[in-house]
Amino acid sequence: MTRRNACKRLERFKPALCRFFTLSLTASLSLPVMADFRPLDDSSLGNVTGQTGVTIEMETKIEMDRLSWTDEGSLNVNGIRLSGHNDTVLDNLKLTLDIAGQDEVLEYGFSEIARRANAGLLDVSNPDVADALARYAVGGGYGKQFDSGDLVIHLGATDYGNPASLDDYLQAVDFELAVDSIEATGSGGTASLFSNVMLQGYIGPTDLVIRNQGNNTRTLANGNVVSGSELQLDTHFEITDGSLDWDAADVILLFNFAAVGIEGLQIHNRRGDDTLGHFGMASATAKLSRGTSAASGKEGLSIHEVDFRADIDMPVFKVGGTSIGSVQFTDFAIKNTTMMVYGH
Known part of the structure; x- marks a missing residue:
């Protein structure tokens, strides 16, 4: 054909x-x-909205030649580096981001420890483990209960190693922070505040929560009025080895040392009366929001309900290049602290 x-x-x-x-x-x-x-009605549309949040696995290394704040003079932070131990990549980081529903329980703090304890992987005769199980087992889940619209960001590890090992959990994310110098510069020249800063340690569970309270306000004990919508920080960490030269600087308006060198610095929470629930790690919490000062009437950034707890060891404490022995702080705490920050 x-x-x-x-x-x-x-x-x-x-x-x-x-x-x-x-x-x-x-x-x-x-x-x-x-x-x-x-057509889908509002109820049906609500059922197809994503509910599970976002997870980000991350590794990074951050370097900055100089960070400067300039007014009449300037404050310079020189040679900043954030990495893993020994200048390696900062890795094994996992961020989870969730917008909470009403009374939703989301991962927070040591909730992973509570989950393992409930599964029989960790010994509940350990006081810290028992405290985590009591604190973070909530409503059939593990974490903390939040209000509708709260943004919850939890920093943990991608891989915690052996699920029956507390050490693996606590040392899952290692970090190293180096700063060449912190200097103040003015018409009279440059003064070094700190130099040769090197800190190594581990990052524990860290949480950032943006509480959604709309335009509501509340009054603090000192009379300051602050927004109910605020950023809340809750973190645990440990410094296992640190060194710095303390050239001349005030710290929390209490100490002013000059020509001091510190070696073998450790910051933890393994001694004293407030160790329960911290697994040997130092802790810090704070809340930040818009506020109005009761004393001056000025509007600014309110930093309130600050709480820092740690034990601090300085085994080599030098003055003028010569060691004068070791210095230790036990149950070092900053609490009931409120600050209002504004320009002038």
Whole structure:
């Protein structure tokens, strides 16, 4: 059969093929599934909204030559580096981001410890483990209960190692922070405040929560009025080895040392009376929001309900280059602290 004859035969089938296609399409549209093509109401749309949040696995290394704040003079932080131990990549980080529903329980603090304890992987005779189980087992889940619209960001590890090992959990994320110098510069020249800063340690569970309270306000004990919508920070960490030269600087308006060198610095929480629930790690919490000062009437950034707890060891404490022995702080605590920050 020639190609021309074959084409002529196909031409005769075209009308039949068109009728078959039209009937098939009509039949398919008349099937019961067609009845599901209808507008969704608000309730139905709510059911198809994503509910599970976002997880980000991250590794990074941050370097900055200089960070400067300039007024009449300037304050310079030089040679900043954040990495893993020994200048490696800061890795094994996992961020979970969730917008909470009303009374939703989300991962928070040492909730992973509570989950393992409930599964029989950790010994509840350990006081810290027992405290975590009591504190973070909430409503059939593990974590903390939040209000509708709260944004919860939890920093933990991608891989915690052996699920029956507390050490693996606590040392899952290692970090190293280095700063060449912190200097103040003015018309009289440059003064070094700190130099040769090197800190190594571990990052424990860290949480950032943006509480959604709309335009509501509340009054603090000192009379300051602050927004109910605030940023809440809760973190645990440990410094296992640190060193710095304390050239001249005030710290929390209490200490002013000059020509001091510190080696073997450790910051933890393994001694004293407030260790329960911290697994040997130092802790810090704070809340930040817009506020109005009761004393001055100024509006600014309110930093309130600050709480820092740690034991601090300085085994080598040098003055003028010569060691004068070791210094230790036990149950070092900053609490009941409120600050209002504004320009002038």
